[in-house]
Amino acid sequence: MSNNITNAIMGLCVADALGVPVEFMQRSKLKADPVIDMRAYGTYNQPAGTWSDDTSMTLCLLDSLANGLDYDDIMKKFHQWFDEGAYTPYGETFDVGNATRKAINRYASGTAALECGGKAEGDNGNGSLMRILPILFYLQSQYGSEINEEAFDIIHKVSSLTHAHQRSLIACGIYICIASEITQGIGLKAAIQTGTQKAMQYYRNNPEFTHELKHYARLENKDFEKLPEEQIKSSGYVVDTLEAALWCLLNTNNYRDCVLKAVNLGEDTDTVAAVAGGLAGLYYGYDSIPPQWLAVIAKRDYIESLCDKLQTAQGN
Numbered sequence: 162m163s164n165n166i167t168n169a170i171m172g173l174c175v176a177d178a179l180g181v182p183v184e185f186m187q188r189s190k191l192k193a194d195p196v197i198d199m200r201a202y203g204t205y206n207q208p209a210g211t212w213s214d215d216t217s218m219t220l221c222l223l224d225s226l227a228n229g230l231d232y233d234d235i236m237k238k239f240h241q242w243f244d245e246g247a248y249t250p251y252g253e254t255f256d257v258g259n260a261t262r263k264a265i266n267r268y269a270s271g272t273a274a275l276e277c278g279g280k281a282e283g284d285n286g287n288g289s290l291m292r293i294l295p296i297l298f299y300l301q302s303q304y305g306s307e308i309n310e311e312a313f314d315i316i317h318k319v320s321s322l323t324h325a326h327q328r329s330l331i332a333c334g335i336y337i338c339i340a341s342e343i344t345q346g347i348g349l350k351a352a353i354q355t356g357t358q359k360a361m362q363y364y365r366n367n368p369e370f371t372h373e374l375k376h377y378a379r380l381e382n383k384d385f386e387k388l389p390e391e392q393i394k395s396s397g398y399v400v401d402t403l404e405a406a407l408w409c410l411l412n413t414n415n416y417r418d419c420v421l422k423a424v425n426l427g428e429d430t431d432t433v434a435a436v437a438g439g440l441a442g443l444y445y446g447y448d449s450i451p452p453q454w455l456a457v458i459a460k461r462d463y464i465e466s467l468c469d470k471l472q473t474a475q476g477n
């Protein structure tokens with residue numbers, strides 16, 4: 162089994178599950194006892210293979226896109242996840258970010274879907290970046306591999322459902338541009354470099370974003386991958402998460418090493434790993450994911466069936 166959708170989504174989900182038992186753990190602690198395999202219990206006391214909000218919200222978007230692009234329907238599914246435990250491993254929602262919680266509560270109180278996301282500078286957690294990846298497949302079915310003006314607008318709107326500040330929109334734009342380059346079969350480093358350049362070019366030409374670009378300056382530096390680990394933060398701040406995920410992709414050469422490196426950076430382990438793992442899965446493919454990790458993933462068949470559903474809907 163191998164298609165871009167399954168590669169990316171299972172790459173993201175397995176990485177999320179690797180990070181869940183050690184979420185919030187400090188890097189120094191993980192140095193002494195690094196994660197090298199799928200663990201159980203820990204932070205949320207869940208069995209091995211339990212994935213979290215990162216995967217749940219990704220599945221909401223994936224499932225919604227199988228019926229076309231409908232922002233209200235995506236938000237409805239986020240609400241079902243939050244309120245009813247839909248799209249979860251065991252019918253129970255745990256691990257919800259603040260900005261996401263607030264946005265879903267606004268939706269529940271009658272706010273229009275595209276107005277729900279927080280716009281303040283403090284609303285720049287990684288909560289939209291961690292779930293944006295499925296939009297790539299919709300955009301490619303509509304516009305091909307080039308992320309054009311309309312495609313950027315859609316990426317931004319999907320982010321805005323929960324995270325509407327320009328900094329979060331840019332993170333999602335850079336990430337999807339890189340993902341799109343990966344599917345073009347150029348090398349991973351070339352895809353990260355080209356995708357970043359194309360996204361930054363777009364934002365540089367759009368006055369509403371130019372004042373935010375300084376926050377992404379390190380990613381444009383050719384020597385970014387050579388930064389020492391001490392200079393890579395793995396917090397839940399969207400810029401830190403995107404940097405950390407790309408740094409792990411640039412400093413490893415297979416799926417396993419990439420996602421373990423991400424988890425072992427500590428702090429927001431599941432999300433940094435999920436953001437890295439989605440692209441690692443897309444690049445290295447499903448068969449590169451250790452089978453013993455896939456074997457314990459909760460509701461694996463269900464997730465793969467949702468991937469197939471979108472694949473079929475797009476006639477690929």
Ligand SMILES: [Mg+2]
Nearest residue numbers: 213214215431
């Ligand atoms: Mg999580």
